[in-house]
Amino acid sequence: MGQTISQRIVDALPFLDDMADRVQPKVQQAVQAGGTSLRNALDGTPMELPLHPALTDVPLGSWSAALIFDGLDVATGSKAMRNAADATLAVGIAGGVAAAVTGFSDWRYLSGGSRRMGMAHALLNSAGLGLAVASLALRATGHRNAGRLAFLAGFSLTGSSAHLGGELSYNHGLRVNRNAFEPRGPESFVTVMGEGELPETGTRQVSAGGVDVLLARATSGEVCAIAATCNHLGGPLSEGVREGDTVVCPWHNSRFDLHTGQPIDGPAIFPQSRYETRVRDGNIEVRAAKENIQEKVR
Numbered sequence: 001m002g003q004t005i006s007q008r009i010v011d012a013l014p015f016l017d018d019m020a021d022r023v024q025p026k027v028q029q030a031v032q033a034g035g036t037s038l039r040n041a042l043d044g045t046p047m048e049l050p051l052h053p054a055l056t057d058v059p060l061g062s063w064s065a066a067l068i069f070d071g072l073d074v075a076t077g078s079k080a081m082r083n084a085a086d087a088t089l090a091v092g093i094a095g096g097v098a099a100a101v102t103g104f105s106d107w108r109y110l111s112g113g114s115r116r117m118g119m120a121h122a123l124l125n126s127a128g129l130g131l132a133v134a135s136l137a138l139r140a141t142g143h144r145n146a147g148r149l150a151f152l153a154g155f156s157l158t159g160s161s162a163h164l165g166g167e168l169s170y171n172h173g174l175r176v177n178r179n180a181f182e183p184r185g186p187e188s189f190v191t192v193m194g195e196g197e198l199p200e201t202g203t204r205q206v207s208a209g210g211v212d213v214l215l216a217r218a219t220s221g222e223v224c225a226i227a228a229t230c231n232h233l234g235g236p237l238s239e240g241v242r243e244g245d246t247v248v249c250p251w252h253n254s255r256f257d258l259h260t261g262q263p264i265d266g267p268a269i270f271p272q273s274r275y276e277t278r279v280r281d282g283n284i285e286v287r288a289a290k291e292n293i294q295e296k297v298r
């Protein structure tokens with residue numbers, strides 16, 4: 001075993017990889033062409049929340065309401081229920097388009113089984129969205145029963161797709177803060193290196209209380225310390241490029257403030273865990289900061 005049912009089904013569909021090979025570079029180019037601000041907005045970095053899962057609530061909620069209004073319309077013949085069904089269907093379509101855009105943006109970094117699962121998720125969602133649009137058009141042209149059936153078929157596909165989205169998060173770890181699974185780090189100050197060993201520029205990785213910590217001397221001279229593992233997908237920040245008082249992840253270019261761990265550019269959305277520092281007897285000492293995610297999940 002070792003695989004969920006969904007994974008086994010998706011892995012048996014090799015055309016998903018062929019399709020992903022063709023689509024993913026185009027998505028990457030399109031998002032890249034939008035510039036840093038658009039990229040950050042699609043990733044949800046300024047809002048500090050993954051935008052795609054938040055937006056998927058709009059079609060799922062609106063279409064659930066449309067389903068109920070359709071049922072009440074059939075049962076009572078109420079014009080108000082009919083109008084409510086059409087309105088909530090339309091709101092769900094608008095939310096579905098926004099969710100699709102942010103979903104493709106999240107998918108642009110994936111590879112292997114996650115990319116395949118994401119492609120299946122996108123195909124089912126696109127089909128569900130297309131059927132919702134067809135349903136609205138059928139209703140508007142007087143074919144209400146056909147419209148209801150198209151909507152039911154589309155909503156079923158969207159529901160199946162939502163399950164795959166859950167697999168991507170809960171099983172594949174997409175959009176999960178990787179720092180949450182690391183040791184919390186030392187509660188009291190521990191020595192990690194001699195002060196003279198830390199260069200004026202660049203960064204150094206050290207181990208403190210079982211956690212990898214990235215040390216850097218800020219332009220003010222202050223010694224900064226944040227988690228060395230990028231919380232996006234686990235990239236090694238010690239191999240990243242230092243830009244002023246920030247460091248850029250070598251994997252997907254998330255940029256973090258070295259003082260606070262805050263992401264300045266995505267795709268990361270969560271702050272890096274941060275460590276307090278002090279210099280004693282010529283040595284740099286660090287301890288975990290109280291606000292770190294590890295303090296909250298255990």
Ligand code: FES
Nearest residue numbers: 230233235249252
């Ligand atoms: S691992 Fe993706 S930006 Fe660092």
